[in-house]
Amino acid sequence: MNLNKLLLLFFLVTSLFSNDKYTTNFNYFGNLSAGKLNSSGYDLNDYNHDSTNDSIGFSAYSKVAAQFSLTYDDLTFTAQGLLREKHSSLTPEITWFNIKYDINDNYALRLGRIQTKVLLNSESLDIDYLHLWAKPPVEVYRLMPVRTFNGLELSYNETIDDKSFHISIVPFGFYKSDINSNKNRDVSLKIDNSHSVSLTLENETITYKASFSKSDTNIKDLDSTLMIVNGLKAYGNDMQRYTFEDRVTYSSSFGVQYAGELFLFDTELAHFKSNSLLPTSTAAYVMLGYKMDKLTPYMIYAENKNDKSHFNTSNIKTSDDRSVALKKALNDVLYLQNYSQQTTSIGVRYDIKVGLALKTQIDRITTTNYGDISSLSIDMTGYERVGILSRDAGTRDKVIYAWTVSLSFAY
DSSP states (O other): OOHHHHHHHHHHHHHHHHTTTTTEEEEEEEEEEEEEEEEETEEEEEETTTOOOOBBBOOOSSSEEEEEEEETEEEEEEEEEEEEEEEEEEEEEEEEEEEEEEESEEEEEEEEEEOOOOTTTTTTTTGGSSSSSSOHHHHHHHOSSEEEEEEEEEEEEEEEEEOOOEEEEEEEEEEEEEEEEEEEEEEEEEEEEEEEEEEEEOOOSEEEEEEEEEEEEEEOOOOOHHHHHHHTTTTTTGGGGGGGGEEEEEEEEEEEEEEEESSSEEEEEEEEEESSOOOOOOEEEEEEEETTTEEEEEEEEEEEEEEEGOOTTSSSSSOOOHHHHHHHHHHHHHTTEEEOOEEEEEEEEEEEEETTEEEEEEEEEEEESSSOOOOOHHHHHHHOOOSSEEETTTOSSSSSEEEEEEEEEEE
């Protein structure tokens, strides 16, 4: 949805409300965050944030945002904007810009720019104050590179006794955005024909959520990758899955959240599958917190495991020196797509007052590599491994520690 369409939608909405009595609501939230790694030669990456390295940085999770809504009868217009630093410059992003129509007490339609509901905390992931952690488990939430889409959402809500049931269906959605791939390098991701469904069951203390999505995705392939793929295809090999362009991705998840008087507990399991260079991945995290008045210490364990068979190229046929060299180059490309990682975290949150919290977290990060990479590729790229935790060539640390401190607010 380009700027002209956004302005047109805004004009239609303001015209609709101009002659009638309506109610307005304004909220703002943000996060001032600093983080660093204990070792040089590494960068911690996330699709939606800058990288964190061995220098103290304030950009990775820092942000400020505001939401404005207009309600008239059964119609609600919502706009939400977010501002964060990206590659040393402030970058704005419109995360909500839509009209919602409440058909009745149970059914509703929403059209425009909408935040996805695929994962347990996807809708509120930018509102850091609502979460116990200082930094989310990227092993799971990196599986969702785009958290906003343009499209239509149908929802159904039902309350029975003390339980609330919600289902959200997206019959179509699309989006195009630059995302951070690694080492603060952006790639253009285009999503079309996106369909999803999410189901939520909750009461005052516990929430269950399940989701599924399917999307057509497109990332422009590097010329070097296409040369390798086309070269091996000429030898009679099926190379369809070794590209990023015009692919299909699937994701599913199940999460549970418990908020008791003393204990806080979150867990989530997510699965990602694609017929592209991106490997099939299963990820999960478990978080446990204990409330001590304003102080809440917590622990998190998160893991992302790629399908090892994705990196096996034994079925690719070679018949001469050129095909052998091309296959080796393909193995190097695959090696750099691996992002299997495990993180153990300890942290503490201090609630200064309602709407304002100070949090700090230390992560112990290890990675799992599949195969190896040739010295030629290392010389060309400067990397031995690229994934959630990028590693420069020649770096040998086996365990990396990350530190994050943040001041979060929501009013």
